[in-house]
Amino acid sequence: MTIQTNVGEIQIEEKDIVLFKQGLPGFETLNKFAVIALEDTKPIQWLVSLEDKEVSLPVIDPWMVRFDYHLDIPKSVLDYLTITNKEKVFILSIVRIPGNQPEAMTVNLAAPIIINLENNLALQYIPETSEYNLRHLVKEELERNKKLTQEKNGDG
Numbered sequence: 428m429t430i431q432t433n434v435g436e437i438q439i440e441e442k443d444i445v446l447f448k449q450g451l452p453g454f455e456t457l458n459k460f461a462v463i464a465l466e467d468t469k470p471i472q473w474l475v476s477l478e479d480k481e482v483s484l485p486v487i488d489p490w491m492v493r494f495d496y497h498l499d500i501p502k503s504v505l506d507y508l509t510i511t512n513k514e515k516v517f518i519l520s521i522v523r524i525p526g527n528q529p530e531a532m533t534v535n536l537a538a539p540i541i542i543n544l545e546n547n548l549a550l551q552y553i554p555e556t557s558e559y560n561l562r563h564l565v566k567e568e569l570e571r572n573k574k575l576t577q578e579k580n581g582d583g
Contacts, residue, residue, distance in 0.1 A: 430461075432475045434483045437463055444477060445542055445549045452538075452551060454482060460549070462486070462519070462542075471522055474540065486519040492534050492568045495575070496559075500541060504552055508543040517542040521551075523562065533562035 430437050445460045459477040470491050476482035489496045498518060500510070510516055519540040523533045536559035542549040 430475070430477055430480075432463075432473075432480050432483055434463065434465060434473050434475060437461070437475065439477065443547075445474075445547050447549050447551075449550065451484075451540075452553070454479075457482060462517075472519070474519065474521075485522040485524060486540065487522050487534060489518060489520040489534070489536055489539060492520070492563065492565055492572075493536060494572050496536060498539060498552075500552070501554075504541060504550070508541060508548045508550065509546060510543045512545065515544040517544050522565070530566055532565045534565055534568070535561050536563050537561050 428439055428441075430439055439461045443461055445462060447458050447460060449455065450457050454476070457476045457478050460474050461477060463473045463475055465473065468485070471485045471487050474484040474486045489498075500513075500516070504510075519542070521535045521538075521540065523535070525531045537557040538551055538553040538561065540549060540551050
């Protein structure tokens with residue numbers, strides 16, 4: 428099927444529809460989404476609503492921003508998404524890009540999106556406590572990665 432979104436017209440197959448049974452915080456009435464990779468915005472991808480063409484959220488693999496990111500998925504979330512194979516889980520973090528200020532781009536590492544690739548059930552997991560923040564400055568995280576890599580390699 429062809430869907431019109433605010434990031435352009437996309438082709439989506441039924442098997443690629445991601446279902447958020449409870450919607451997303453702020454978009455509780457929207458349940459069907461797709462993850463779209465556009466050549467022009469890589470490594471940022473788009474979580475686009477298939478029910479409201481105005482809703483497209485920029486997302487990124489959190490390990491691209493913070494290579495030592497870790498996430499403990501609680502049993503309740505594993506059960507809710509019916510995850511039986513942790514190798515078949517896709518994790519994304521929502522990116523915030525302030526208008527005309529890409530250097531101020533932040534990423535939400537505290538509340539990741541978890542997708543079970545076996546059945547395409549998904550949710551945004553919001554833990555009660557987290558060592559991460561809702562807004563990590565991407566530029567600072569990339570500089571942190573570089574510094575840690577240099578220290579690890581003895582270049583620091």
